[in-house]
Amino acid sequence: MMSPMLRTELFANPEDVFMHEAILASCRTYGRNTALVDTSCGRRLTYEEYGETVEAVARGLVAAGVKPGEVVAIFLANSWEFCAAYHAATLAGAIPTLLNPTYREREVRYQLENSGAVVLISDAPFLNGINLAGLVNLRRVYATREQGSGAESFSRLLEPVSSVLPPADKGSKETLAALPYSSGTTGLPKGVMLSHHNLVANVYQLLGPGAVKLTDEDIPLCFLPLYHIYGLNVMLNPVLLVGATLVLMPRFQVTHMMALMVEEKITMMPLVPPAMNAMCLAAEAGQFPKSHQLRWVKSGAAPLAPDLPRRFTALTGIPVRQGYGMTEASPLTHVGYLEPELYHPDSIGHPVALTDCKVIATENILDPADSAAEVAAGERGELVMRGPQFMRGYWKDAEATAAALRDGWFWSGDIVTRDAEGFYRVVDRRKEMIKYKGFAVAPAEVEAVLLEHPAVRECGVVGRPDAAAGEIPVAFVALREGFVTGRNLEEELCDFVAERLTHYKQPREVHFVEAVPKTASGKILRRELRQKLR
Numbered sequence: 181m182m183s184p185m186l187r188t189e190l191f192a193n194p195e196d197v198f199m200h201e202a203i204l205a206s207c208r209t210y211g212r213n214t215a216l217v218d219t220s221c222g223r224r225l226t227y228e229e230y231g232e233t234v235e236a237v238a239r240g241l242v243a244a245g246v247k248p249g250e251v252v253a254i255f256l257a258n259s260w261e262f263c264a265a266y267h268a269a270t271l272a273g274a275i276p277t278l279l280n281p282t283y284r285e286r287e288v289r290y291q292l293e294n295s296g297a298v299v300l301i302s303d304a305p306f307l308n309g310i311n312l313a314g315l316v317n318l319r320r321v322y323a324t325r326e327q328g329s330g331a332e333s334f335s336r337l338l339e340p341v342s343s344v345l346p347p348a349d350k351g352s353k354e355t356l357a358a359l360p361y362s363s364g365t366t367g368l369p370k371g372v373m374l375s376h377h378n379l380v381a382n383v384y385q386l387l388g389p390g391a392v393k394l395t396d397e398d399i400p401l402c403f404l405p406l407y408h409i410y411g412l413n414v415m416l417n418p419v420l421l422v423g424a425t426l427v428l429m430p431r432f433q434v435t436h437m438m439a440l441m442v443e444e445k446i447t448m449m450p451l452v453p454p455a456m457n458a459m460c461l462a463a464e465a466g467q468f469p470k471s472h473q474l475r476w477v478k479s480g481a482a483p484l485a486p487d488l489p490r491r492f493t494a495l496t497g498i499p500v501r502q503g504y505g506m507t508e509a510s511p512l513t514h515v516g517y518l519e520p521e522l523y524h525p526d527s528i529g530h531p532v533a534l535t536d537c538k539v540i541a542t543e544n545i546l547d548p549a550d551s552a553a554e555v556a557a558g559e560r561g562e563l564v565m566r567g568p569q570f571m572r573g574y575w576k577d578a579e580a581t582a583a584a585l586r587d588g589w590f591w592s593g594d595i596v597t598r599d600a601e602g603f604y605r606v607v608d609r610r611k612e613m614i615k616y617k618g619f620a621v622a623p624a625e626v627e628a629v630l631l632e633h634p635a636v637r638e639c640g641v642v643g644r645p646d647a648a649a650g651e652i653p654v655a656f657v658a659l660r661e662g663f664v665t666g667r668n669l670e671e672e673l674c675d676f677v678a679e680r681l682t683h684y685k686q687p688r689e690v691h692f693v694e695a696v697p698k699t700a701s702g703k704i705l706r707r708e709l710r711q712k713l714r
Contacts, residue, residue, distance in 0.1 A: 187389070187530060189388050189389050190384035190385060190533055191383070191388045192384050194380040194384050194568065196351055196352050196377075197376065197380045198352055198357070199267070199357050199379050199380055200238075200268075203267055203417070206227065206423055207228060208231065209423060211227050212227070213227050213396060214226055214425045215420060216260050216425075216428060217426070219427065219428060219430075219436075220259055220428070230260075233264045236339075237264050237265060237337045238269075238345055240337030240338060241268060241269065241299065242273075242341075242343040242345060242346065243341040243342075244337070245298075246272050247273070247274075248273030249273065250275070250299075251275045251277050251295045251296055251298060252269040252274040252276050252277070252297065252300075253278075253279060253292055253297035253300045254266060254269070254276055254277070254278050254301050254302075255279040255281060255288065255301070255307075256306065256324065257405070258402065258403070258405060258406050258411070258428040261301070262407075263416060263428075270357050270376070272346070273349075275295075275357075276357075277297060277358075277360070277361070278359075278360050278412070280408075280682060282682040282683060284310075284682060285309065286681065289312075290369070291361055291369070292312070292315050292317075292318060293315060294575070294576070298320070299319065302321065302331070303324045303326055304323050304325075304327060304328035304331070307328050307331065320332060322336070352376035353375050353377040354375065356375055357378070357379050358379060358413075359374070360374070360412070362507040362508065362620070363613060363621065363625065368622075368628075370574040370580055371574060371576070372507045373573055373575055378510045378571060379417065382413055382569035385512060385533050385534065385535070385567075386418055386512050391532055392418075392501070394419065394422045394424055395423075395424065396424055397447075398424040398425070398447045398448060399444055399445055399446050400425075400446065400449060401427045401429065401446040402416070402450065403437060404450050404481075409510065409511040410481050414511065415450055427440060432458075434455075434458045434461075438459075438468065438472075442469045445473050446473065446474055447475050448476055448478070449474060449477050450478045451478065451479050451480075452479065452618035454617045454618070456492050457647075460488070468495065476498060476501055476518055477500055477501070479500055479502045480502070480505065482650050483650065489525035489526065493525070500516075500525040501515065501525070501529075502516045502526075502529065503516065503529070504529075504604070508570060508584065509569050513535050513565055513567070513569070514528040515528070515529045515532060517529060530604070534567050534568055537598075538554050538565075539561035539562070540554060540561045541554070542560065542595065557598060558597055560595050560607055561597075562593070562595060564589050564591050566588050593613075594611070595607050595609065612624075614642070614653050615650050615651050616643075616650060616684045616685075617650060619684045623653075623706070625685065626655065627655075627704075630657065633672075633673060635669060635673070636657055637659055637660045638657075638695070638696045640697075641654065641655050641656075642710050643710075652688040653685065655673070655687035656691050657673065657690055658692070658693050658694060659692065669690075670689075673690050674687055674688075691712070697709065
């Protein structure tokens, strides 16, 4: 029997390895293998072609005036251009910040402004209706496939130039390799500073002995968005590092996905619980393909109800490996096993190598000094962790960094149990986050938009449990004088948010109340709001 303690080694030594160097080395090793299959346009790139494309785009960025340490924003759906732009940005010495392609103007402008991005790589359909005027740092905009006003063609970055790629001026622990934005626990999204060392170490933790075995013969299918750390560093980077073939879908669509499973001979697939549920419904309707080669699936990004993996495996015969992590951890901290004697799909498994974990009694959480009170096996407590994969901090936000990282330990905000065999299970959240289909929604961001509506005096947003989505955002609104409650105003408020925030952040229900319950210090009592939903 494999001992969980075997997770003590990494796949390789991550010291002073830059992610783009590791990827380019893989391109040299696996030259003739297919690296990417982009189902949005039918393009297939070998490793040799991918390496040449990355180097060309990197030189193009340098020729376009991008300096080391400047930020390049990527606002694209899953595509070969996203992958090449990401690896080229770091090769050029820049910091890639990744935007959700469903973002509205308000969200796009906030991330571009906060990150100080100097270049934006996107496409006309994503930029339509988005005003980029007044962003003082933004110097150039590139469009990949459809040209829009004010954007240069991405193909210009592929043209031969004589520019020289800059040498690294800092080590891999100091050089940022990604600046994804996380909803955190409160307020507006925060840039998460992930170094090359963070990302490379986490990939090597994922691929290490006793963790996840991927080889150059694997063909994973990825519909998870690459702008999200789950898609970026659990799929794109590890798959390219081992010489496997990554099949990209721009979005989840269950019938197309099942067709691709057969056509492309898919061997593994990362899922989120709502996608697993959709596959179960297809299987129950007799639509799940018999001739597939799918060996296992991974579930992450949102809590997995214990019955769902059992139902999925009963219907399809495919085992489920659950994982756990967060943007701040690059993202992986825990992953389950497929070995029969260690198979617990209701658990997030054991920590990956070099990841220390404590489960701290919740009554002591408010006092960081009293962090010694670990709970006994089976008892609930907050998961507190440290390891080489944890972020350098939040971009331009020392206060939020100090709250999350205390004495080198990251406070997750998640309540877990750890059993006698060391298996972890997530049971609750201390954080206020709403998880809609695996996407994190910060209530404060939705509340800030609602408060801009002239009818809203005060409001509170919480999550309602939902079988299909996990949770849906629900708003409680107290009106100003002169406004009348009713269906029309409810629809108007939902539309008001929809114009300003991406679809998954929109309240699905509005409840009108006399007042929003608060503490003496003015903090919204979300637990009381949640009780009103029962």
